[in-house]
Amino acid sequence: MSPELEYIIPEYLRYWYSVGPDKFIRVFWYFILFELTRYIMADFVIAGWYHLFKNDRKEKWEKARAAFWNxxxxxxxxxxxxxxxxxxxxxxxxxxxxxxxxxxxxxxxxxxxxxxxxxxxxxxxxxxxxxxxxxxxxxxxxxxxxxxxxxxxxxxxxxxxxxxxxxxxxxxxxxxxxxxxxxxxxxxxxxxxxxxxxxxxxxxxxxxxxxxxxxxxxxxxxxxxxxxxxxxxxxxxxxxxxxxxxxxxxxxxxxxxxxxxxxxxxxxxxxxxxxxxxxxxxxxKVLTKQRLRWDKSIIRFRVRKHKDVYLPSENFRWSNFFALFENVFYNVILDITWWLYIVDLVFNFAGSLKYIIPMNITIYTIVGFMQMTSTYIYSERRKEELKLWPYVPMMSIYTGTYLRLVRSVAYIHELIWKKSYDDPWNPVKSSSQAKANGF
Amino acid sequence: MNALRILQRPLRLDFKEFEGLNFAIVKTDANFAGLNLTKADGIFIENESPEVVSNIIKEVRSSEVTSVYLKPLFVKSLSIPTEIVQLTDGRVEDITMNKALQKSLEINERVKGIQADTKGLNFSESLILKTTQYIYTRQRPLVPFRNLVSKIGYSYPFLSGYISVDDHLQILDNLSEMKYQEYFKFKTVDKVNLCHECEGTYMNFREVCPSCNSLELKTENLIHHFRCAYIGPESDFKQDEDMICPKCDKLLRHIGIDYDKPSEINQCQTCNHQSQDVNMRASCIDCGHDMDLEHIANRSVQTLQITAAGEKLAIRGFGKKVAEAPTHEFKTTKNYFGWGLFKILVGQELTRLELRSHDSHFGVIQLNDEKFDFLDEKTKDVLQKEILNIVAQYLRPVDLISFKNFSTFAFLMPESNRKLASEMKDTIDYNLKKLIGDNIEMGGGRMLEVEVMTLDPDDHSVLQLLE
CATH class of the missing domain: 3.90.550.10 (Spore Coat Polysaccharide Biosynthesis Protein SpsA; Chain A)
Incomplete structure (x- = not known):
């Protein structure tokens, strides 16, 4: 690497360049294992599949449309x-x-x-x-x-x-x-x-x-x-x-x-x-309240009320199992895992955090733009939505930190105190009955 | 029958005198045709039939002659319904004869000052003029009263006497016409809803299906089962005597704990339309027409009082310029009474003197008529008013004053001594002569005479003087 280039590239990038991919994978295992696979690879695989059968789908759509109007x-x-x-x-x-x-x-x-x-x-x-x-x-x-x-x-x-x-x-x-x-x-x-x-x-x-x-x-x-x-x-x-x-x-x-x-x-x-x-x-403030309500309902409905979906029975269906499992896994289990990941970072890489945090932001921003590219492919309002692109770098804090914190609080509230039954969104007369009957 | 025709064809008079006032006694509507009403101070209707009484009232009130249609009118029979009595000036049994006489005198005094009649006026102008004149002569507002027979549910004193109950809407419409607003002060006492077909006010309001206007509506409570959030009509839950939730099959035991009834739902038994709202429609009792509420005509029923412009209209009529009648201006002189009433009061004082030992004095002021012939009417009015005001200044509160015409004034001093009477004579004589001398060039000769006499209970000649 030329001295000029070394001068331009930030210190944390030089750091990651020098330590090599092994350490990168060790530090960002959470991202590579769960998020890269789910949000990036799946997006593009499905997008490719979607496009592959685009004509077939279009034909089916037109038939259905004709039947609908008929x-x-x-x-x-x-x-x-x-x-x-x-x-x-x-x-x-x-x-x-x-x-x-x-x-x-x-x-x-x-x-x-x-x-x-x-x-x-x-x-x-x-x-x-x-x-x-x-x-x-x-x-x-x-x-x-x-x-x-x-x-x-x-x-x-x-x-x-x-x-x-x-x-x-x-x-x-x-x-x-x-x-x-x-x-x-x-x-x-x-x-x-x-x-x-x-x-x-x-x-x-x-x-x-x-x-x-x-x-x-x-x-x-x-x-x-x-x-x-x-x-x-x-x-x-x-x-x-x-x-x-x-x-x-x-x-x-x-x-x-x-x-x-x-x-x-x-x-x-x-x-x-x-x-x-x-x-x-x-x-x-309003968003936090809304998300606390939504996230508590995942525990209440997906974990408690519909737990039969995970168990073998006459009505067991794999699609239902995966639908709810995916939801619970990516929200609840990975949320707990994320905290473990944070503990791992703090205990094992405390001295490297000044290199880890900027790299974290960098990779999430890159991923964010890649995701925006996939939304661009699907969207019917591409041009109008371009104005949102400058805000993509902030998404790592919004989804990666803020929403995770809100989610964690909601899960603790619901798992320990069943707080969703106290939500003023429902009248007490209904919530108390739902709580008493375990709905 | 036309009242004007009656006046042009006087046949038979049936008068009766009460305390010096001549009242026409009308017993039948046939007999009524023969009366010359202009000479009557008032009319007493003596008939038991409401129909006949109504006919007589209509004959009088529909006249085009002011002194006829404004004539004091009284009913004597107790059997006449109140809504007919209200078209007259009262029922004699309800008020004392003295009050009726006093009322007649006051009305006639004001009628004398009126110089406008309804000749040549269209219906609406005639109605407005008569209304202002009625209020002016009766000195009280025109207050509508409830009347089941009237198509609008209300009648008006006086006006309803000659306008058919089927045409009462014309009264409301004409009185509220913008061009006549300056004559009246209105106070709304009610609002009536009128059928847009027949203009009747007797309507039945009822709830109907918003879809097909059917009256066959069944209303049910909605029930909310808290446990499962099911909500539906009560009939969804009814199973024999129990209430079972159709969604979760649970028994509903306790309102407020298991369930509540948050609202109601109506189901039309004709078209099955379901809705919480119903349409209100009105059905006219008179003609049977069925209508939406927005098609109902609304009118205000108002009490009327006349304004200064209305008072002027009552006296002068539409577009006429005549000298203002003086009588109402004397209202400010507390001692003033109309001539007819004054005569009665003098008669009562003579009667009183028979029982008491005190003296009372009576005075007459006579202007030399010929001396004032050159004066115009307006000046005469001003002079007359000045004379009354000057005399009234020196009278005690208990004394009375009146005038018969421009040249004859009289005053009564009850319970007064000779000295006071003599001083009064000199004072009046001096002041009136000074008034006339200072303002009018009269030439030589006596311009007025003031005479004061002690009333003698055995000598009623003084009453002849007042005739």
């Missing part, structure tokens, strides 16, 4: 929520733009204490909402969704969040997969962040959504282990939701219902072309 099924769009009145008019406008229009719109107001009932009734009177139902006493999101389900008449149920907006073909595209395979019981939509410009917090989530929801779910769907249909945008066969008797008490009820559908023998798939935009929390 049947033109009646669909129930249901939107349960509390204090969502301010979003309802925009939502009806967004739905009015849909290419598919043969649906009824059912809004359930779960005990709102703002002007939602006035707005909802007014929109119903004006014919913009087909059925507005209100519970004077809040029952929680599951009961609100079940109420909508009870009065829905469609062959398919599309569940939305009120603060979302949709691409014009979103509802059409989320329903077409049902016509590709009759074993499909539910389809998840592609949820993206609308308010990325609002704050750094929202921008980082926008990148996270692209990687984990858009690309991550394409891959898990391709592998047949797709295990969470977002509550913001998901479609269900009405007969399937009836057979599993709708939603159970949350939080985390969207993941729960997906597992219930899978356990009843139906497939769940992700449809990337069914795009829905939502507002992500713009403050870290």
């Amino acid at each position: 049947e033109n099924p009646f669909v129930s769009v249901i939107i349960p929520g509390k204090n969502e009145g301010k979003h309802l008019f925009k939502l009806t406008k967004s739905l009015a733009e849909q290419t598919f229009q043969n649906f009824e719109l059912i809004i359930v107001d779960d005990g709102s204490d703002d002007e939602t009932p006035i707005i909802g009734r007014n929109l119903q009177k004006r014919g913009l909402i087909d059925l507005f139902l209100r519970n004077d006493m809040r029952g929680g999101k599951a009961s609100a969704a079940n109420l909508a389900l009870r009065f829905s008449q469609g062959k398919y149920i599309v569940h939305l969040d009120a603060d979302c907006s949709f691409d014009r073909e979103a509802i059409e595209n989320i329903l077409i997969p049902f016509f590709m395979d009759e074993k499909i019981g539910a389809v998840g939509g592609n949820v993206k962040v609308r308010n990325a410009d609002e704050s750094l917090c929202a921008r980082l989530q926008a990148i996270e959504y692209l990687k984990t929801i858009s690309v991550g779910r394409i891959i898990s769907s391709q592998l047949g282990i797709y295990k969470i249909i977002s509550g913001a945008f998901g479609a269900f066969r009405a007969d399937v939701t009836d057979s599993i008797k709708g939603w159970d008490i949350g939080p985390g009820l969207d993941g729960d219902i997906t597992v219930k559908i899978r356990k009843s023998g139906f497939k769940t798939v992700f449809e990337p072309s069914a795009v829905c935009l939502t507002n992500a929390p713009s403050k870290f």
